[in-house]
Each structure stands twice: as structure tokens, then as C-alpha cells.
Amino acid sequence: MTAKISLRSVTKTFDTLTALDDVSLDIEDGTFLSLVGPSGSGKSTLLDLLGGLAKPTSGEVLIDGKPVTGPGLDRGVVFQQYALFPWRTARANVEFGLEGGTLTKRQRAERAREFLDLVGLSGFEEHLPHQLSGGMKQRVAIARSLAYDPDVLLMDEPYAALDSQTRELLQEELRRIWQRTGKTIVFITHSIEEAVYLGQKVAVLTSRPGRLKDVVDIDLGDRSNDDLRSAPAFVAHRHRLWELLHDEIRRAA
Numbered sequence: 304m305t306a307k308i309s310l311r312s313v314t315k316t317f318d319t320l321t322a323l324d325d326v327s328l329d330i331e332d333g334t335f336l337s338l339v340g341p342s343g344s345g346k347s348t349l350l351d352l353l354g355g356l357a358k359p360t361s362g363e364v365l366i367d368g369k370p371v372t373g374p375g376l377d378r379g380v381v382f383q384q385y386a387l388f389p390w391r392t393a394r395a396n397v398e399f400g401l402e403g404g405t406l407t408k409r410q411r412a413e414r415a416r417e418f419l420d421l422v423g424l425s426g427f428e429e430h431l432p433h434q435l436s437g438g439m440k441q442r443v444a445i446a447r448s449l450a451y452d453p454d455v456l457l458m459d460e461p462y463a464a465l466d467s468q469t470r471e472l473l474q475e476e477l478r479r480i481w482q483r484t485g486k487t488i489v490f491i492t493h494s495i496e497e498a499v500y501l502g503q504k505v506a507v508l509t510s511r512p513g514r515l516k517d518v519v520d521i522d523l524g525d526r527s528n529d530d531l532r533s534a535p536a537f538v539a540h541r542h543r544l545w546e547l548l549h550d551e552i553r554r555a556a
């Protein structure tokens with residue numbers, strides 16, 4: 304079976320600096336992969352390569368077995384900054400990604416409503432970004448990237464600027480959306496807890512130059528536990544990742 308996303312010996316250099324060094328990784332269709340690594344380990348660089356915003360210096364980046372040659376509607380990107388148009392309502396922001404497609408104006412509005420509903424923003428369709436909280440703005444950004452139905456969602460620390468309660472709420476929502484839609488998601492985070500909560504797998508990069516240190520499978524067993532984050536399986540995974548990362552951060556210091 305062809306992997307949805309495939310990195311083959313990917314190296315990315317900027318002048319004399321090697322940001323990513325010989326990274327090979329296959330991500331199966333429908334996988335939720337969290338990506339962690341020390342600051343400067345090349346996480347955003349890797350996401351830029353997947354998004355087609357940059358090209359590898361050597362090696363290959365493949366989606367569905369085909370080389371990535373630039374950005375495309377098969378991949379949605381969500382950044383830490385909400386990147387919404389301030390003069391457009393929540394609905395019009397979500398519609399933006401659909402303009403130029405085959406949908407009529409009415410169909411676009413309908414689809415925007417549907418996805419705002421999916422991220423819990425029914426009733427806020429006509430609000431402007433400045434009338435929304437940080438968490439709500441990030442929900443609009445997620446709705447916008449989902450509305451044109453990309454197979455792959457690339458998320459670069461999307462929750463880093465949010466308070467911890469909103470962050471946990473959005474993590475729950477994202478899991479629910481992922482289960483409902485079956486998207487392949489690559490999610491960068493600095494939070495080990497977030498990585499474990501969200502990911503089926505957590506990929507760990509080494510400190511610069513970024514190499515793939517490990518890919519840890521996450522199995523939390525029964526997720527219906529109200530206090531999942533305190534469950535023994537969760538704590539064990541968190542500790543394992545903490546050890547892997549701590550090792551790297553110590554080496555970098």
C-alpha cells in the first residue's frame with residue numbers, strides 16, 4: 304500500500320545550516336501524527352516541505368506517491384497565527400478557500416455554515432474576527448482549512464497561543480473531527496501532553512540538524528476515561544517522550 308505521505312531521505316539546508324538531515328518517514332492514510340522536537344529541530348521546515356512552500360535540498364517528499372511541487376488544495380495548513388481576513392466575517396473567511404471552485408455562492412455559504420457548525424461556531428457566522436476570542440478565531444481557521452476537503456491537514460502549533468482550558472477543548476474537538484473525517488493530520492507541538500493526547504503516533508526529531516529520532520506508537524486503551532491525562536497509559540507515554548526529548552534538549556544545551 305502506498306503511504307499517504309512519504310519522506311525519502313529528505314535533507315534541507317539553508318546556506319551552511321542543515322535544518323533537516325536525511326529524514327525518511329511514511330505516514331499512512333488517515334493517521335494522526337504529532338511531531339515534536341527541540342526548538343530549531345526543523346519541525347516547521349518539515350511542514351513547509353509537506354505544504355509545498357519549500358523544496359528539499361535532496362531527497363523526495365511524496366503525497367499519494369507523487370512528488371510535491373507546490374501548495375495544493377489536497378493539503379490544508381493551519382498556523383499558530385489565525386491568519387484570518389479581519390474585514391471578512393467568520394462565514395466569509397471560511398468561504399474564501401471555496402472561491403474559484405465549482406460551488407455557487409449559496410452552496411459556498413451553506414458549506415461554510417456546515418463547517419462552522421462542525422467546529423462549534425453555530426451562531427457566530429456573521430461575526431468579524433475582532434469579535435471572536437482567540438480560540439474561536441482558531442476554530443474559524445480550522446473550519447476554513449477543512450471546508451475545501453483536503454485529504455491532509457498540516458498544523459503548525461495551532462494552539463500554542465491559547466489558554467490551557469481552550470486548548471484542551473480544541474484538542475478534544477480536533478480528535479472528534481479527525482475521527483469523523485478520516486483526514487491524515489500532521490500536528491506540530493511543543494507540548495508532550497498535547498502530542499500524546501492527539502497523536503496515534505508521535506515522531507520525535509533530534510536537535511539540529513533535525514533527524515528522525517523515533518516514532519512512538521500511542522495506545523491509550525479506553526479513551527472514555529474522564530481524566531484520560533492522568534491514566535497510567537497516558538503518564539507512561541508522556542514519560543517515554545519526555546525522556547526522548549529531554550535527551551535531545553540536553554545535547555543541544
Ligand SMILES: Nc1ncnc2c1ncn2[C@@H]1O[C@H](COP(=O)(O)OP(=O)(O)OP(=O)(O)O)[C@@H](O)[C@H]1O
Nearest residue numbers: 317320322340341342343344345346347348349511
Ligand atoms: N528560511 C530560512 N532561512 C534560513 N534559515 C532557516 C529558514 N527557515 C528555518 N531556518 C533555520 O532552520 C532551523 C530549523 O528551523 P525550524 O523553524 O524548522 O525549527 P522548529 O523545530 O520549527 O523550531 P521552533 O520549535 O523553535 O519553532 C533553524 O535553525 C532555523 O533558524
